Amino acid sequence: MSINILEMKNITKTFPGGVIANKNINLKLRKGEVHTLLGENGAGKSTIMNILSGLYSPDSGNILINEKPVSLNSPKDAIKYGIGMVYQHFQLIPELSVVENVILGIKQRREPFLDIKGSADRILEYSNKYNMGIDPCAMVWQLSVGQQQWVEIIKALYRGARILVLDEPTAVLIPQEIDQLFNMIRQFTAADFSVIFISHKINEVKEISDRITILRKGQKVNTVETSEVSKPELAEMMVGREVLFKAYKKKAVPGVPALVLDKIEADNSKGLQALKIVSLAVKKGEILGIAGVDGNGQSELVEVIMGLRKSTSGSVKVMDKDVTNAHPREILDCSVGHIPEDRRVSGLMLEMNLRENLILHDYHTVPHSKFLLNWKFIKEHAEKLIEDYDIRTPNSDVLAGKLSGGNQQKLILARELHGNPDILVAMHATRGLDVGAIEYVHKNIIAQRDAGAAILYVSTEIDELLNISDRIAVIHSGEIMGIVNPDNVTIKELGLMMAGSKKDTLL
Amino acid sequence: MEVSNTILQIISSFIEADLRVAAPILIAAIGLLYMEKAGVVNIGAEGTMLIGALAGSIGAYLFQNPWMGALVAALAGGLVGVMFAYLVVTVKANQIVAGIAINILALGGTTTVNRIFFGLNASSSDIPSFTKVAIPLLSEIPVIGSLFNQLGLAYLAILMVPFTYYLMKKTTIGLSIRSVGEHPESADTAGINVFRIRYGTIIIGSMIIGVAGAYLSVGLLSFFSENMVSGRGYIALASVIFGKWNAFGVLGATLLFGFGDALQIRMQAIGSAIPYQFLLMLPYLLTVAAWSGFVGKAVAPKASGKPYFKG
Ligand SMILES: Nc1ncnc2c1ncn2[C@@H]1O[C@H](COP(=O)(O)OP(=O)(O)OP(=O)(O)O)[C@@H](O)[C@H]1O
Ligand SMILES: [Mg+2]
Numbered sequence: 150m151s152i153n154i155l156e157m158k159n160i161t162k163t164f165p166g167g168v169i170a171n172k173n174i175n176l177k178l179r180k181g182e183v184h185t186l187l188g189e190n191g192a193g194k195s196t197i198m199n200i201l202s203g204l205y206s207p208d209s210g211n212i213l214i215n216e217k218p219v220s221l222n223s224p225k226d227a228i229k230y231g232i233g234m235v236y237q238h239f240q241l242i243p244e245l246s247v248v249e250n251v252i253l254g255i256k257q258r259r260e261p262f263l264d265i266k267g268s269a270d271r272i273l274e275y276s277n278k279y280n281m282g283i284d285p286c287a288m289v290w291q292l293s294v295g296q297q298q299w300v301e302i303i304k305a306l307y308r309g310a311r312i313l314v315l316d317e318p319t320a321v322l323i324p325q326e327i328d329q330l331f332n333m334i335r336q337f338t339a340a341d342f343s344v345i346f347i348s349h350k351i352n353e354v355k356e357i358s359d360r361i362t363i364l365r366k367g368q369k370v371n372t373v374e375t376s377e378v379s380k381p382e383l384a385e386m387m388v389g390r391e392v393l394f395k396a397y398k399k400k401a402v403p404g405v406p407a408l409v410l411d412k413i414e415a416d417n418s419k420g421l422q423a424l425k426i427v428s429l430a431v432k433k434g435e436i437l438g439i440a441g442v443d444g445n446g447q448s449e450l451v452e453v454i455m456g457l458r459k460s461t462s463g464s465v466k467v468m469d470k471d472v473t474n475a476h477p478r479e480i481l482d483c484s485v486g487h488i489p490e491d492r493r494v495s496g497l498m499l500e501m502n503l504r505e506n507l508i509l510h511d512y513h514t515v516p517h518s519k520f521l522l523n524w525k526f527i528k529e530h531a532e533k534l535i536e537d538y539d540i541r542t543p544n545s546d547v548l549a550g551k552l553s554g555g556n557q558q559k560l561i562l563a564r565e566l567h568g569n570p571d572i573l574v575a576m577h578a579t580r581g582l583d584v585g586a587i588e589y590v591h592k593n594i595i596a597q598r599d600a601g602a603a604i605l606y607v608s609t610e611i612d613e614l615l616n617i618s619d620r621i622a623v624i625h626s627g628e629i630m631g632i633v634n635p636d637n638v639t640i641k642e643l644g645l646m647m648a649g650s651k652k653d654t655l656l
Numbered sequence: 657m658e659v660s661n662t663i664l665q666i667i668s669s670f671i672e673a674d675l676r677v678a679a680p681i682l683i684a685a686i687g688l689l690y691m692e693k694a695g696v697v698n699i700g701a702e703g704t705m706l707i708g709a710l711a712g713s714i715g716a717y718l719f720q721n722p723w724m725g726a727l728v729a730a731l732a733g734g735l736v737g738v739m740f741a742y743l744v745v746t747v748k749a750n751q752i753v754a755g756i757a758i759n760i761l762a763l764g765g766t767t768t769v770n771r772i773f774f775g776l777n778a779s780s781s782d783i784p785s786f787t788k789v790a791i792p793l794l795s796e797i798p799v800i801g802s803l804f805n806q807l808g809l810a811y812l813a814i815l816m817v818p819f820t821y822y823l824m825k826k827t828t829i830g831l832s833i834r835s836v837g838e839h840p841e842s843a844d845t846a847g848i849n850v851f852r853i854r855y856g857t858i859i860i861g862s863m864i865i866g867v868a869g870a871y872l873s874v875g876l877l878s879f880f881s882e883n884m885v886s887g888r889g890y891i892a893l894a895s896v897i898f899g900k901w902n903a904f905g906v907l908g909a910t911l912l913f914g915f916g917d918a919l920q921i922r923m924q925a926i927g928s929a930i931p932y933q934f935l936l937m938l939p940y941l942l943t944v945a946a947w948s949g950f951v952g953k954a955v956a957p958k959a960s961g962k963p964y965f966k967g
């Protein structure tokens with residue numbers, strides 16, 4: 150039996166406001182193992198890891214490293230003990246270069262001068278060793294999300310990490326990158342590093358981990374050997390009930406086209422062409438999936454539809470009404486719902502409470518407001534939605550930023566779906582969510598479809614798109630490569646189209 | 657021959673005047689740059705400068721040495737910095753409100769202390785002030801030679817530009833400051849003490865701003881007069897923005913302002929038909945025009961003005 154390189158004992162953490170994020174959690178990490186923390190959104194996974202990284206201080210509990218008690222009062226302490234943390238929300242500074250980000254806060258050889266050259270060489274060594282393809286002199290904002298993940302990993306290794314914590318690293322990676330990450334993880338453990346891996350994708354967890362600790366509502370459910378537990382068992386331990394992996398869905402009964410894009414072109418924020426002659430029609434009662442690797446024009450497509458970006462040519466029609474380059478409110482008023490790509494950036498006002506977030510579209514209309522805001526109605530309205538959409542929160546006074554990812558998404562769903570829109574534009578609606586929450590989102594979106602809504606569903610997850618869409622359009626470099634039927638397309642074909650082959654050339 | 661000589665003379669004195677009026681703003685702007693880079697906006701630069709101006713004249717008077725005046729001004733500025741840092745870093749007060757509080761306090765406080773210390777009829781003869789230092793050879797170059805005949809502090813101000821630029825770009829401390837200004841949480845997770853960086857930059861920066869005040873009271877003039885800073889602190893703040901948070905940019909911005917001021921003085925001297933009130937507006941107009949025309953997209957440190965809350 151190998152030794153416990155890390156032991157966390159009876160960790161309890163209560164946040165101001167009374168949320169008990171961790172309650173008496175015990176966790177043992179062996180040398181050279183991959184240990185997964187599995188749990189729903191809000192189960193307390195990030196919290197306990199933030200305690201380990203010295204960012205949060207626990208109310209009570211002890212941490213032992215190599216069987217000696219340590220106190221981790223700041224990230225600096227944790228780094229000293231060889232804990233390398235890759236946070237769920239990346240801690241890179243986009244305005245700085247890769248080297249600058251990596252060496253931030255580290256003593257330099259020629260103090261006080263930065264050793265950019267020498268550091269860049271070392272970064273390149275890591276990059277080559279793990280096949281990351283990182284240019285040390287690139288600015289971080291220029292990197293793809295996947296590459297940023299690699300930079301975070303280099304940053305941890307560079308600081309001498311022996312225990313690597315990866316908080317939901319796969320949520321932002323494409324399938325090839327996930328394979329690459331798993332290869333890296335195997336290299337780490339082969340070198341006797343230990344890895345704590347956080348995820349709620351059960352397939353991945355089964356594939357990569359040696360042991361799994363399941364958390365639910367801030368408490369530990371169990372720690373199991375991966376080989377001794379089945380996927381449905383894991384799902385049940387995690388959510389506390391049986392989970393449906395495949396969304397149940399009746400055959401679609403498509404009606405008239407409701408959202409019609411005709412030869413749309415648009416530029417991205419850097420002034421380069423992002424959309425090339427995109428023509429699509431989404432019919433009432435169907436879900437049109439948009440597949441593609443991140444950054445191939447999906448964001449621009451959604452923004453053009455929602456009036457957030459000007460198209461340079463072409464037209465957008467909503468229920469036969471021309472709304473090309475119309476004001477966003479005009480478009481929303483045509484009964485269009487929108488689940489934006491990043492709930493923390495454009496989906497919610499993180500600094501506002503749930504009540505306020507729920508009325509962002511309607512605040513100016515009766516009965517929410519008759520010149521003055523009608524807080525009594527708004528509160529009742531919020532409480533009803535919180536109940537209907539099962540948003541887990543003490544009350545509607547809580548700031549949206551304090552909710553877990555899954556609950557934030559439920560909040561957006563509540564706002565966008567409660568009025569039963571004719572058209573729904575959803576992007577990355579399940580990104581970062583656990584199986585229970587994904588099931589919930591899918592169920593609600595399918596219910597909207599069955600009620601006759603036309604739904605445009607953008608995602609990077611192929612499995613999800615195959616599962617939920619009635620048709621799938623593949624986008625590459627701002628161009629539609631073709632539209633396929635999910636029932637008779639292979640993952641390989643989709644992959645080729647995502648990489649830039651036109652559908653016709655595949656046959 | 658005669659005419660071209662006078663023109664050259666005018667240009668020469670023009671250049672000299674530009675740097676002379678720009679220097680105090682440059683010093684203050686460099687001081688501000690340190691904290692701005694760390695994400696702190698200090699509107700209180702105006703008041704800090706005013707306190708520095710008074711402390712400078714008192715110091716110069718007591719020690720009968722202008723350099724001691726500058727030192728006392730730096731200490732006084734540092735003290736104001738400690739107060740400001742406590743308010744905005746520890747207590748997490750709104751930075752604008754804290755800055756305005758300092759300005760109001762400084763205006764009233766310096767007026768009172770000045771009257772107590774120097775009385776109502778201060779005579780300038782008792783306060784020693786900086787004299788011009790001509791750099792040998794360089795100051796004899798025709799036309800631009802006047803650039804090299806300035807107060808000692810002005811040269812220091814110029815030297816601080818490359819110093820600050822390289823400090824920010826090439827050293828660990830500079831990188832730490834920039835990271836705290838862009839994204840304090842990331843800096844914290846990378847093992848940087850955000851509070852210490854913010855306290856440090858505010859205090860050092862405020863000391864420099866204090867010296868900028870002394871430049872006015874023991875440099876340009878040799879006595880303290882009420883509200884003698886008259887907006888230079890704000891112009892310094894604008895210069896930081898106009899200079900895009902880059903030391904050389906800040907130099908350019910302050911010289912532009914100096915240019916406007918020098919032009920205004922010249923035009924008044926020539927007896928221009930334009931009412932002098934309009935001429936007085938010139939440097940400000942120039943700043944506003946340049947600002948609205950050329951600054952382009954804001955490149956402010958991301959965390960500007962925001963306090964850092966630790967989890
Ligand atoms: N800074 C905070 N202040 C108040 N409450 C918080 C804070 N951070 C997290 N919480 C609450 O603590 C609980 C646990 O959150 P945590 O982020 O640890 O969940 P998680 O398991 O990482 O979820 P996810 O899968 O969504 O990342 C949640 O209910 C969350 O709302
Ligand atoms: Mg988390």
